[in-house]
Amino acid sequence: MSKKIPHRLYLTEDQMPKQWYNLRADMKEQPAPLLNPGTHEPAKVEELYPVFCEKLAQQEMDGTTRYIDIPEEVQDFYKMYRPSPLIRAYNLEKALGTPAKIYYKFEGNNTSGSHKLNSAVAQAYYAKEQGLAGLTTETGAGQWGTALSEACSYYNLPLTVYMVKVSYEQKPFRQSVMRTFDADIIPSPSNTTEVGRMILSKDPATGGSLGCAISEAVEKAVTTPNTRYVLGSVLNQVLLHQSIIGLESKLAMEMLDEYPDIVIGCAGGGSNLGGLIAPFMQDKLSGKANPRIIAVEPASCPSFTRGKYAYDFCDTGKVTPLAKMYTLGSSFMPSANHAGGLRYHGMSPILSKLYHDRYMEAIAVEQTKVFEAAVFFAKQETILPAPESAHAIRGAIDEALRCKETGEAKTILFGLTGTGYFDMTAYNAYLNGTMSDYIPTDADLQKGFDEMPVVKEA
Ligand SMILES: *Cc1c(COP(=O)(O)O)cnc(C)c1O
Secondary structure: OOOOOOOEEOOOHHHOOOEEEOHHHHOOOOOOOOEOOOOOOEOOHHHHOOOOOHHHHHHHHOOOOOEEEOOHHHHHHHOOOOOOOEEEOHHHHHHHOOOOEEEEEEOOOOOOOEOOHHHHHHHHHHHHHOOOOEEEEEEOOOHHHHHHHHHHHHOOOOEEEEEEHHHHHHOHHHHHHHHHOOOEEEEEOOOOOHHHHHHHHHOOOOOOOHHHHHHHHHHHHHOOOOEEEOOOOOOHHHHHHHHHHHHHHHHHHHHOOOOOOEEEEEOOOOHHHHHHHHHHHHHHHHOOOOOEEEEEEEOOOOHHHHOEEEEEEOOOOOOOOEEEEEEOOOOOOOOOOOOHHHOOOOOOHHHHHHHHOOOOEEEEEOHHHHHHHHHHHHHHHOOOEOHHHHHHHHHHHHHHHHHHHHOOOOEEEEEEOEEOHHHHHHHHHHHOOOOOOOOOOHHHHHHHHHOOOOOOOO
């Protein structure tokens, strides 16, 4: 093993990309457009303005501009925690006894503990630029709420966070971090919105879901003057902002004379994966290279591997535009899996299209296997991974073990999206042997499919 390659490669500030990369510009076929939920006609950009900030609505609809300048103010914010390191997992490779070379891009070096800050700061910046009075959002596990609280506090923008009630109760310290950054946090479902009251009247004991918190945050935004809603995943604009992960990774690998044979990421709504793979997918689409690209999702919420590719609502209350994506149905209530950030019924329309057209693969893994990988990784590499990120670790370890069998020295790159310090209840469950694997039956999934909207496609 040549030690010419350092353990950690940090790009310099000057090498940090100054533009985001819009993968849609290189896709042979575009992802299907958002539809107006009333008319089922493609939504026009103006129709998004009451909900989203204008610049972000424009980015959402822009399928042609290949590179989009990162505003200087956003670059300055990025420089507080970026470029993020690309790490060669020498110790993990040795422990596995694999000939594979394993690299990971670590996005956990900021207080939110995840990649979500990359989009949060961009979204808060555009909201401030438009002169908005405030923002609303939802958070499940709490990473997005934390990231956006940091960004809003930096730009002095009031923020209301609808936090899924089970998380709100299980993760009081997540609340404390958000409150440190002045966010107003409401457990969802709540009686502060019509949709929240309706959901509560049907099921007063519900612990809530991401889909339901989205409905509340959207309603709050459109009923509060000069206030807009922001979302931390799934949307095209979020994948755009997250492209910085992939651009930095590719540049760092080029400097090492490396190129990945396999790129692996965990998939909740698809934003980190979409960002990580963007420039590699560009090579794949143009025929310049042909890396395998693998999404890893939880077996308890298997949107790619067992979902339907169809138009669906992005929220439980059915107030959002319809997106064509791999979905389990917006009424699907995932079981209490510990990787809160992956418990979403749908998947990015961009990734859904690429998966449908077979440019990428997907696998679903059980959570005990995920935590086994998390603990193994932590011991070798000394980073305590987020349960979400550990899905990608599981995928990378399994590929590296396959290389051990075949003797192939493949180069593997995976996204380590964040740290797991707020997930110690989950780690305890694993370490105490009380963690179980819940996999929905076909009948469970059918219930979600039955409630999906019927959309005639042109
Ligand atoms: C939110 C989150 C994810 C999943 O979200 P994507 O949009 O699919 O990237 C993964 N890892 C961490 C640490 C997260 O916070």
